Every structure is written in C-alpha cells, then in structure tokens.
Amino acid sequence: MRQIEAKTITECVERLCIEANYNLNEDLIEALEGAQRKEESPVGIEILTQLIENARIGRKGTYPVCQDTGFAVIFVKIGQGLEIMGGDLYEAITRGVAQGYKKGYLRASIVRDPLARVNTGDNTPPVIHTEVVPGDNLQLTVMAKGGGCENMSRATMLIPAKGKQGVIDFVVDTARRGAISACPPIILGVGIGGTLEMSTLLAKKALLRPVGRSHQDSTTNELERELLEKVNDLGIGPQGWGGRTTALAVHVEKYPCHIASLPVAVNVECHSHRVKTIVL
Amino acid sequence: MPEFVRIRAPMDEAAVLSLRAGQKVLISGVLYSGRDATHKRMIELIQKGEPLPFDLKGQIIYYLGPTPARPGQVIGSAGPTTSSRMDPYMLPLYEKGLKGTIGKGNRSQEVIDLIKKYKAVHFSNIGGAAALIAKSIKKCDMIAFKDLGTEAIYRLEVEDFYCIVAYDSEGNDLYKEAMARYGR
Numbered sequence: 001m002r003q004i005e006a007k008t009i010t011e012c013v014e015r016l017c018i019e020a021n022y023n024l025n026e027d028l029i030e031a032l033e034g035a036q037r038k039e040e041s042p043v044g045i046e047i048l049t050q051l052i053e054n055a056r057i058g059r060k061g062t063y064p065v066c067q068d069t070g071f072a073v074i075f076v077k078i079g080q081g082l083e084i085m086g087g088d089l090y091e092a093i094t095r096g097v098a099q100g101y102k103k104g105y106l107r108a109s110i111v112r113d114p115l116a117r118v119n120t121g122d123n124t125p126p127v128i129h130t131e132v133v134p135g136d137n138l139q140l141t142v143m144a145k146g147g148g149c150e151n152m153s154r155a156t157m158l159i160p161a162k163g164k165q166g167v168i169d170f171v172v173d174t175a176r177r178g179a180i181s182a183c184p185p186i187i188l189g190v191g192i193g194g195t196l197e198m199s200t201l202l203a204k205k206a207l208l209r210p211v212g213r214s215h216q217d218s219t220t221n222e223l224e225r226e227l228l229e230k231v232n233d234l235g236i237g238p239q240g241w242g243g244r245t246t247a248l249a250v251h252v253e254k255y256p257c258h259i260a261s262l263p264v265a266v267n268v269e270c271h272s273h274r275v276k277t278i279v280l
Numbered sequence: 281m282p283e284f285v286r287i288r289a290p291m292d293e294a295a296v297l298s299l300r301a302g303q304k305v306l307i308s309g310v311l312y313s314g315r316d317a318t319h320k321r322m323i324e325l326i327q328k329g330e331p332l333p334f335d336l337k338g339q340i341i342y343y344l345g346p347t348p349a350r351p352g353q354v355i356g357s358a359g360p361t362t363s364s365r366m367d368p369y370m371l372p373l374y375e376k377g378l379k380g381t382i383g384k385g386n387r388s389q390e391v392i393d394l395i396k397k398y399k400a401v402h403f404s405n406i407g408g409a410a411a412l413i414a415k416s417i418k419k420c421d422m423i424a425f426k427d428l429g430t431e432a433i434y435r436l437e438v439e440d441f442y443c444i445v446a447y448d449s450e451g452n453d454l455y456k457e458a459m460a461r462y463g464r
C-alpha cells in the first residue's frame with residue numbers, strides 16, 4: 001500500500017492557500033480578457049481592465065487579489081490504496097490552512113459560532129469534502145471562497161412539472177437578485193438533481209471546471225449557453241455599473257434524482273475565482 | 281463634463297448635494313472603515329447613549345475588512361465588501377450626521393430613501409480590485425475595536441480614491457439606470 005506523510009499534506013495545503021489568493025489561474029484571466037474585448041459599456045471595459053491589472057499586482061506576491069481571502073473549501077479525492085502516516089488527514093489539512101493564511105498574510109474570516117460570532121483568528125476550520133476513489137493518489141483542491149458571493153447563492157426544490165424552464169427561471173432570477181452584490185462578472189455553478197445537499201455540492205463542484213470550458217454532454221452544454229446568454233441579457237454588467245458581461249460562465253452539473261423531485265442549486269462565484277489543485 | 285469629480289472627505293453639504301448617480305469621483309481625505317461587527321457595536325454604543333469612537337458628522341464609512349499588512353505596507357488588500365449587509369444599521373448613523381458610505385452592490389429601497397431624506401450619498405468602488413485599491417490608501421491607523429481584528433475601525437487617509445456615485449441625495453440609482461440601458 002502506498003504511504004504518504006500527513007506533514008506533506010499540511011505543506012501542500014499551506015502552499016495552495018497562498019497560491020490561490022495571489023496567483024489567479026490563466027483560464028480566468030483569459031475569460032476576463034475575452035470579456036474586455038466584447039464588452040460594450042465603456043465603464044465595463046474600464047473595470048475589466050482594472051481587474052486584469054489587479055491580477056497582475058497579485059502575481060507579484062505581496063497583495064492578495066481580494067481582501068476577502070475566503071473560506072478555505074478543500075476537495076479531497078483519496079485513492080483507496082493510499083495510507084496516511086503520522087497524523088489525521090483532516091487535522092493535517094486544517095493545520096495547512098492555518099499556516100497558509102498566517103504565512104501568506106491572508107485574512108482570518110471565520111467565526112467559531114455563527115450566532116456568537118467570535119473570529120477563530122486563523123481562518124480555520126476549513127470545509128472539507130472527501131471522495132474515495134480507485135487508485136493510490138491523493139488529489140487536493142483548495143478553493144478560497146468569498147463570502148459576499150456565497151451569500152447570493154440559492155437552492156430550491158422544484159416540482160418535476162417545472163422542468164427545464166423552471167430551472168432557467170430560477171437561475172436567472174438568482175442572478176437578477178444577487179449578481180450586483182456578488183462582484184460581477186460572476187461565474188455560476190448550477191447543480192441539478194440529487195437530493196437537497198447533493199444539488200448544492202454539485203453546484204460548488206461545477207465551479208471547479210476551468211472557466212468557460214464546455215460540458216462534455218451536448219444537452220448540458222446547450223443549457224449552459226442558454227443560461228449564460230439570459231444572465232448577460234440582464235444588463236447588470238461588471239460591478240453592476242451596466243454592461244453585457246454579467247457572467248463569465250455558467251457551469252451545470254447533473255445527477256439522477258427522485259421521481260418526486262427536481263432540486264436546483266446555484267452557487268454564485270465572484271470574478272476573483274481562486275482554485276488550486278495538486279495531485280500527490 | 282470632466283471625467284472625474286474630485287471631492288474631499290469629510291464632505292460638506294454642498295459637495296454631497298452636487299453629486300449625481302453615475303458620476304466618477306476621486307476622493308481625497310479621511311475615510312473610516314467598518315463592516316458587520318463594527319456596525320453592530322457602534323449601534324450598541326448609540327443605544328446605550330455612549331460616545332462613538334469618531335464623530336460621524338460629514339464622514340464617509342468604507343465597508344472594508346482589509347488583509348493584514350506585511351511589514352512596510354500601509355495596509356493589506358483593501359477592496360469593498362457588500363453594502364446591503366449594513367442596511368439594517370443605517371438610520372441611527374444618518375441621524376448622527378453620517379454623509380457617505382462606500383461599498384459594493386446595491387442597497388434596499390429603505391436605505392435609498394434614507395439617503396434622500398438625510399441628504400447623503402452612497403458610492404461604489406470596484407469589488408475584487410483590492411490590491412489596486414490599496415495603492416490609494418496612504419495611511420492607516422486602527423482607532424477602535426481592536427479585538428474585532430479585520431472588523432476593527434481603521435482611520436484611512438486616501439488620495440484619489442476611485443469610486444462611482446451609486447445613489448445620490450435626490451434618490452437616483454446607478455444600478456437601475458445601468459440595467460435599463462444594457463438589459464435586453
């Protein structure tokens with residue numbers, strides 16, 4: 001059985017937290033540049049230009065791209081043939097988050113109790129989603145998820161009679177209500193099917209796909225394009241100051257569901273989309 | 281019309297009344313930071329009849345919780361947070377003379393009405409341009425609520441701090457106008 005040290009996991013998570021917050025991925029920069037070329041609103045073009053400049057400053061490594069350096073959401077894919085030595089997996093990840101946020105001069109944005117609201121001081125605990133997969137690799141993905149855009153996310157349990165149109169209406173309405181405050185141009189992760197919690201997890205996982213990469217299923221891809229067009233027709237534009245780029249992308253993921261249900265979840269992501277992955 | 285209107289903070293009434301939704305402004309002077317926990321605590325002080333850490337008259341509050349500054353930096357990254365979360369706290373602040381706020385996103389109709397009633401203004405700056413925005417902050421001092429960490433009150437000296445007027449003292453609304461113009 002392949003073995004991996006808990007300490008290695010901590011070091012990797014620490015590094016990914018810092019990289020995510022300073023160095024935006026190329027797919028996102030390309031999406032912003034594409035939007036800049038197509039945008040009709042002068043102030044919209046100006047905003048997109050400033051966001052690209054902001055990303056450039058971030059890459060120098062002294063100012064995180066956003067002051068909200070996020071809730072650390074960690075996606076773990078662990079091969080069933082892998083053994084973790086010298087410590088507990090979740091503790092190793094949590095320590096990595098604490099160290100990364102401290103060493104990277106990142107903001108502590110987590111309160112221990114949602115009602116008492118006292119800051120934990122080191123941005124822990126993270127949210128950890130684990131999948132056991134075949135093989136003996138360990139894949140770690142760190143998403144630094146902003147609170148402002150997360151707040152604009154919604155889930156609903158539609159009745160099956162609502163069908164595709166019901167899904168479209170819910171997604172577009174979510175953008176109409178929330179996009180202005182979610183730092184547009186936004187990215188929408190949409191989860192359709194499963195159970196209540198499955199739909200929300202699908203919506204978040206949909207955000208992990210490189211920005212704007214088409215879904216391999218043509219029907220889903222067609223739905224994504226239709227949703228993107230309708231969201232952009234809202235005219236909200238960059239920062240809500242008006243324009244044709246309200247969203248950079250809409251990513252949809254589906255899962256089988258109960259004969260009685262049609263769960264739909266929309267996870268709203270800001271333009272400061274911070275995701276880093278490593279495979280060990 | 282010049283591309284930018286230059287204003288000083290704190291603001292006098294004439295400056296506030298002259299601003300119109302959609303105008304781009306460059307603010308120089310003093311801003312105070314404050315976000316969720318900061319507002320909650322300020323309102324508690326007002327309710328207890330105790331003094332606030334700074335006089336609100338003519339002032340602008342910037343909805344900000346910065347990242348920690350590295351050695352040698354004035355401040356860390358310093359972009360705006362969502363304005364609407366502060367909506368429930370606004371009335372007592374306007375009553376105490378607050379004239380301006382800066383944050384991202386739209387506000388409730390109730391706050392838009394308060395802005396009009398109290399002859400105030402709400403600005404928006406670019407959410408997520410936090411590294412760039414930090415460069416227009418020249419001085420940063422924590423003045424109160426140290427235990428709140430990033431949610432403490434910071435007194436910020438700014439130069440040519442870029443914003444747009446989102447809601448003006450006549451009730452005009454940048455966001456509504458923008459959607460009407462670019463929506464299809």
